[in-house]
Amino acid sequence: MAEGSDDIQALIAQMARLPGLGPRSARRLVLHLIRKRSGQMIQLARLLENVAQGSRECLTCGNITDRDECAICADPARATGELCVVEDVADLWALERGRAFRGRYHVLGGTLSALDEIGPEDLGIPGLVDRIARDRVTEVILALNATVDGQTTAHYIAEALAGSGVAVTGLAQGVPIGGELDYLDDGTISAALRARRRL
Amino acid sequence: MAEGSDDIQALIAQMARLPGLGPRSARRLVLHLIRKRSGQMIQLARLLENVAQGSRECLTCGNITDRDECAICADPARATGELCVVEDVADLWALERGRAFRGRYHVLGGTLSALDEIGPEDLGIPGLVDRIARDRVTEVILALNATVDGQTTAHYIAEALAGSGVAVTGLAQGVPIGGELDYLDDGTISAALRARRRL
Structure with missing residues (x-):
């Protein structure tokens, strides 16, 4: 011993x-x-x-909380009509640390993956569509990771919401703050170039 | 939040x-x-x-235990007359994992350091000298780190034990098992060369 x-x-x-x-x-x-x-x-x-x-999951959004409903879902000031869809609670926390978003969230708990046999029902996407109608959401922001699975999921949700009348948006892609071009991958550089803006 | x-x-x-x-x-x-x-x-x-x-410290050797005396000090089979002096409990654990040493330990809890004003009394070195006489120790192995402070401490203890009749030894220095010469520092290579042995 x-x-x-x-x-x-x-x-x-x-x-x-x-x-x-x-x-x-x-x-x-x-x-x-x-x-x-x-x-x-x-x-x-x-x-x-x-x-x-x-701790348990918020019954509305999937955030981790010590009540039935998390502090964000319980706060009337956050009923802005904006709903931010994230993959994971860690992503929700990251967005909250940024203090840039004042609406509400929806945590998927994963991404669609044919390989791991994760389909739309496993991620509660039908429930998300219901929630959007019920909560009078006007804009859905798909804040999913810029990975293949993340983008596949974003695409699927955008399709599912087509025709529902809500605006579906995604995070901008480009050079991160403090990023040096020499160290960035080619994909990021071309995305930033395509999405260039007038100064 | x-x-x-x-x-x-x-x-x-x-x-x-x-x-x-x-x-x-x-x-x-x-x-x-x-x-x-x-x-x-x-x-x-x-x-x-x-x-x-x-958990608390073994009253005899300073190892961490859940009794007054740790399992090693309590085991009569380990009264071999060999006492291994280490800097820290982590070092004792590392030696025990190696299963090469079957004697007992003494944990100093640090090294002598003029800069941090740690003197022999702070490390219980007078107590160590007493223990060596009391426990009929025949060999003291100074398994201290090969750093300046570790080697200064080893030197001090060796001096304090000179004339007490116990053999004072230190760990061999050389090429670590699996080590590649090209990646070793010059000091290790010269130490290994000086201590070369006939095969």
Whole structure:
């Protein structure tokens, strides 16, 4: 039993299974926590337990929350008629950090994928179409990743909404802020060139 | 409140303070845990609490354990007369994983450092000298890091033990297993050359 006690070994093994961590970083992390155990470790245990017991999906949009409806869906000021469709809760969080969007969200929970047999029903796309009619949405912004699967999904949703009267938009593609042309891929450069704008 | 709930935000902030993690990897980790919350997260919380409440330093050697005396100090088979001095518990664990050493350990908890004002008393070196006499140690292996501070500390301990009758040894320096000469630093190559052996 090299690592102190059975509990310590089990903790390291659990930590090592988390994304981005491996056995070496898990050991380092656990040793760090043991050294400052008085405060940080107990607090971390409590928070993990609270979050594990308290969090669930917002019944309306799929965001993670500790109530039936998330803070964004519950906020009347965000009923702007704009609905931003994202792949994942992480994407919703990223957009919220940007503070540029004041409407509401819809989390798909994935992308269409023939390979993984994920179809429109698995992503709740029929439910999305219903929600758009019910909530008087005027614009659907497809903020999906610029990957093949993301763009296939965006295309499918745009088709499904054709004729429903809502405007369907996508994020602009171009040079990221602070980006250097020399380091950008050819696809991004040609997209930015095609979408050039008058200054 | 972008990230779900106050507890989720607090959990991400706590995680982001751990060594090797930052805000981005902490968010990714917490989202991963929330998605599989049923099992993994509760288990992780329980383990953290057990380890936080159960672990302490071995009174004899400084290893981390859940008893007064660690499993190594409590094992009579390991009273070989060999005492391996390491800087840190992580180093002890690394040596135990190697399964090459069957004696006992002494964890210094750091290295001598004039800059950080860490002197022999802070590392318990007088206590180490006492322990060597009491436990009938015949060989002290200084398994300290091959850094300036590590080697200064090794030198100091070797001096302190001169005349006590115990053999003082250090780890061999040379080419690591699987190492390619072209990628090794000059210091390692010259050390390996000086310590060359007949095949």
